[in-house]
Amino acid sequence: MSLVNMKTLLENAQKGGYAVGSFSVANMEMVLGIIKAAEETKSPIILQIAEVRLNHSPLALIGPLMLAAAKNAKVPVAVHLDHGTTIECIGKALRLGFTSVMFDGSHLPLEENIAMTKEVVSLAKGYGAAVEAEIGCVGGSEDGSVDIAMRCTSPDQAKLFAERTGVDALAIAIGNAHGFYKEAPQLRFDILEKVAATVDIPLVLHGGTGISEEDFIRCHQSGIKKINIATATFAASEGKVREGYEKGEIKGYYDLHQKEIQGAYENAKKHMEIFYSVGKAE
Numbered sequence: 001m002s003l004v005n006m007k008t009l010l011e012n013a014q015k016g017g018y019a020v021g022s023f024s025v026a027n028m029e030m031v032l033g034i035i036k037a038a039e040e041t042k043s044p045i046i047l048q049i050a051e052v053r054l055n056h057s058p059l060a061l062i063g064p065l066m067l068a069a070a071k072n073a074k075v076p077v078a079v080h081l082d083h084g085t086t087i088e089c090i091g092k093a094l095r096l097g098f099t100s101v102m103f104d105g106s107h108l109p110l111e112e113n114i115a116m117t118k119e120v121v122s123l124a125k126g127y128g129a130a131v132e133a134e135i136g137c138v139g140g141s142e143d144g145s146v147d148i149a150m151r152c153t154s155p156d157q158a159k160l161f162a163e164r165t166g167v168d169a170l171a172i173a174i175g176n177a178h179g180f181y182k183e184a185p186q187l188r189f190d191i192l193e194k195v196a197a198t199v200d201i202p203l204v205l206h207g208g209t210g211i212s213e214e215d216f217i218r219c220h221q222s223g224i225k226k227i228n229i230a231t232a233t234f235a236a237s238e239g240k241v242r243e244g245y246e247k248g249e250i251k252g253y254y255d256l257h258q259k260e261i262q263g264a265y266e267n268a269k270k271h272m273e274i275f276y277s278v279g280k281a282e
């Protein structure tokens with residue numbers, strides 16, 4: 001159990017017909033809540049943080065916390081850098097011991113995305129870590145600071161990209177976007193099925209917040225093996241705290257701390273059930 005390579009987790013998910021939840025964290029309370037849900041449901045999980053969030057939660061502090069939580073967990077946990085944009089930050093995460101990193105070159109011209117991704121793959125190899133990259137453009141941005149236009153993945157480009165870069169997991173754009181959806185997403189399952197038919201490696205779905213249970217299940221039955229959840233966790237923790245204040249249940253700091261953990265726990269547990277990862281850590 002404990003800290004594992006993301007590649008192994010996703011290969012097991014491919015064989016077992018489920019997806020692994022990749023939960024973004026900002027602090028210790030979220031880590032505790034998500035690990036509690038994973039241990040209780042016996043689910044393998046990924047703990048992740050995006051480079052853009054490190055201005056709130058410095059890598060030198062949150063990184064060792066995530067790694068220690070993974071090492072002490074009773075279930076397999078991979079620790080992942082989400083949306084790495086600089087070699088410098090990716091290198092720091094690898095030196096700390098992260099077991100996977102994402103390089104997000106989705107906004108770059110194809111050849112540049114391939115060249116940079118290959119550089120990250122060769123860097124990560126030295127640390128035995130897995131690499132995720134993105135082809136096409138997932139809408140929005142991880143922290144909502146820029147409104148990136150969604151551009152669906154071309155199945156032919158996905159095949160070429162996977163072959164030329166040697167990445168372990170590939171994030172695709174099929175109508176998904178980061179943050180809360182303004183209207184219900186219309187996922188392009190036709191594109192997902194075409195990509196899955198031509199690309200052997202596990203596929204990744206970003207922008208998990210707001211996707212329906214039915215669509216999640218269809219995604220993980222069609223080749224998506226890693227599903228990213230960020231906004232829903234932050235909202236669940238914050239919402240539980242707000243409700244606690246409204247009901248007069250928070251009398252001091254440690255009540256607040258408990259509510260944050262509870263929010264992250266409930267949200268993670270719900271997603272583990274939908275992803276069919278329950279019991280897969282056994």
Ligand code: 13P
Pocket residue numbers: 024050082083142177178179180205206207208209228229230231232
């Ligand atoms: P959400 O914030 O929509 O859950 O997206 C998470 C994500 O894809 C992080 O990379």
